[in-house]
Amino acid sequence: MTVDASALPLRERGLRSRAGNAMGRTRAAVLDGAGRAIEKHGSRRATMADIANLAGVAKGTLYNHFRTKDAVYAAALDTGLRSLAEECVAAAAEDLADAFALAAERLSTSAPLRRIASDEPAVLASLAAVGSGGEWDVARESVRATLAAAGRTTAEPAVDVVLRWLVSFVGNNARDIEGQAALLAQSLPPASVASPVVESNDPPTD
Amino acid sequence: MVLLRRLIGDALRRQRQRQGRTLRDVSAAAQVSLGYLSEVERGRKEASSELLAAICQALGVSLAEILREVSAELATLERRAATAARPAALPVARPARLAAELPVAAMPDVRVVVPASVSASLSTHVVAAA
Numbered sequence: 001m002t003v004d005a006s007a008l009p010l011r012e013r014g015l016r017s018r019a020g021n022a023m024g025r026t027r028a029a030v031l032d033g034a035g036r037a038i039e040k041h042g043s044r045r046a047t048m049a050d051i052a053n054l055a056g057v058a059k060g061t062l063y064n065h066f067r068t069k070d071a072v073y074a075a076a077l078d079t080g081l082r083s084l085a086e087e088c089v090a091a092a093a094e095d096l097a098d099a100f101a102l103a104a105e106r107l108s109t110s111a112p113l114r115r116i117a118s119d120e121p122a123v124l125a126s127l128a129a130v131g132s133g134g135e136w137d138v139a140r141e142s143v144r145a146t147l148a149a150a151g152r153t154t155a156e157p158a159v160d161v162v163l164r165w166l167v168s169f170v171g172n173n174a175r176d177i178e179g180q181a182a183l184l185a186q187s188l189p190p191a192s193v194a195s196p197v198v199e200s201n202d203p204p205t206d
Numbered sequence: 207m208v209l210l211r212r213l214i215g216d217a218l219r220r221q222r223q224r225q226g227r228t229l230r231d232v233s234a235a236a237q238v239s240l241g242y243l244s245e246v247e248r249g250r251k252e253a254s255s256e257l258l259a260a261i262c263q264a265l266g267v268s269l270a271e272i273l274r275e276v277s278a279e280l281a282t283l284e285r286r287a288a289t290a291a292r293p294a295a296l297p298v299a300r301p302a303r304l305a306a307e308l309p310v311a312a313m314p315d316v317r318v319v320v321p322a323s324v325s326a327s328l329s330t331h332v333v334a335a336a
Contacts, residue, residue: 087244089228098229098240155289178230178240 029055031076038112085142088148096150101181104169117171154189209282212249217275219247236264
């Protein structure tokens, strides 16, 4: 197939089609709206109409992207997790404790998670019960990548300790996150150690 | 697109890294949350003037110094962007039209001068052929 290049519309380099950008913008707005709807109404009481409203998009537009509220929540969780992971991997290349503190702080101060923690204990319990499959696999992979970026062990027990440590911050108003992050980072052995012994992470007693 | 907040973030991060300091360290000194500092450094959040002042103070550098670095970087990127954009800005070449538009007088006046000896032998050949 040959295409006459001169017949194609001229487009500035680096610019995607308008439709492509608009799709991404709408999706980002919807996910943001989902977070704000949870913050305002709680995850169970928030409706698709609330999400559309707070996202500033028409209800029809929202349904074009997601069929159900659960699908919106799942996408918001996935996007949030991947974005946090990217940030943590970058931070861990410099300092592992920074990466831990960063993740713990985000989980602890996230407005929608705070709302869930204060009003919806059952939802919080399901979010905090470390499991496997789905987003837990994404979370595990993110922890592994973060540890690898810092040159630390990525053995399963170490990944599990970090994951459980992080989950304990979900929606709670934690204090001295930085100090705890530094302690955890210190306790994780370098990648070369074959069988890591992960020390228990008692909170500082000062 | 070059974003100012990204350049400012890069400059702040480079400064912190030059000093070998952690995000925890600088965020505590600037009384900014670690997450926010990280977002500013990554160019995801626009730092307010107050916040920028606090971060610079924590790093022990003047805002002017950071902005000078940003300005130099921005100038380089803009020059590069302008150079890259130039060929695309030209109309797509249309050789036929281009040639038609060239004034005839501009064509060089080419006159071939044939040396007398060559001219003489050429004419004998032509005569012989006839």
